[in-house]
Amino acid sequence: MAAAERCFAESGFDGVSLRAITDAAGVDLALVNYHFGGKDNLLREVIARRARIVHEERVRALEVARQEAGACSPSVEAIVSAFLEPLLRRLLGGDPGWRHYGSLISQLDVLPKFVELTSDVLDPTALHFINALRLALPKAPPEAIYWGYMFLIGSMVQVMSATGRIERLSRGLCRSGDIEGALRELVPFISAGLRALQSRRS
């Protein structure tokens, strides 16, 4: 699964063959079918494994934020942080698997072919946090919250994809791998953006 994760992240789902994956893992080709039942299911399991961990920690972080806020709703910043940090902080750790997972999620998120897969895995978390945002932004119309959540995902995906684009643009001033630095800009950016959705139109 680690090999699959890395290969999928580097070359994309269709860009890599099962043979390349099994070679990298040092196992026989047929084992994929025996243990997972096909390439699609291998992807599904690769995703689901880490998604579960992230989902649980996000919900827990939001719970903590709620307790700290007492009677009122947690701040937008607290909600955004509870969403972003459980995933992004892991990309900093020693396990490269998490970075591959981040890159992979970024790719799948944007492919029409895989909406069903990504929705199955990610929608529960999404709805949980959309609901929290609705309470934190009572004056924002519902459509605005949904779009705002999409923008939040989009900004996060851009960080996780770590394509090296920002190195090129900034001539090395910023680095794709500097999640810490990205997070420092990302939370205020998104929070201010979301708040702006509430101060406009009917």
Add this chain to the structure above:
Amino acid sequence: MAAAERCFAESGFDGVSLRAITDAAGVDLALVNYHFGGKDNLLREVIARRARIVHEERVRALEVARQEAGACSPSVEAIVSAFLEPLLRRLLGGDPGWRHYGSLISQLDVLPKFVELTSDVLDPTALHFINALRLALPKAPPEAIYWGYMFLIGSMVQVMSATGRIERLSRGLCRSGDIEGALRELVPFISAGLRALQSRRS
């Protein structure tokens, strides 16, 4: 090229075969090689064709904004609009090719394999607008501007990818194809986000 554009957008670059493309176009498989010189170059030309148009209109729109602003810098909103509208407004028109182009750009933007291609085509525009943003946000540190630009791209990509995710999340309240509605939320979201980058830390 129209067939290639559509196929690439729907299934991803590695997800479609040249056969599928040539069948859709009603031409012979080998013609691709003759006219374009391989699958990679076909992609490059498909992208470059529309990228040129968008680049020119973006630069022109920014020029107009500059003239309207007179001596001072155009507002963040004006810059963001000059960047987003030339592309996003076209996705509304009758030509489905533009929607496919949008989806395709979204996919490539996030794939490490294609950074070189996307950078070649998109970096000139990027640097042009990053510079404009620097002037509009004099108090923001340079790194913040680069990250902010990435978040801007990320939010836009999320809209262009049009995967149908937002329909699922909002149970039909928002629609992926409603670029007009997305744009109405997107410009204030990004503008407020960018401005927030300037009011923090050293």
Add this chain to the structure above:
DNA sequence: GTCTATACCGTGATAGAC
């Protein structure tokens, strides 16, 4: 029950004939 080797059949891109 697990794993290996290999066969199958469709499709990949291209080179060379027309």
Add this chain to the structure above:
DNA sequence: GTCTATCACGGTATAGAC
């Protein structure tokens, strides 16, 4: 400028060894 023939490679299925 167009089409046919080719060959390597794709995912999947199976037969049999451990």
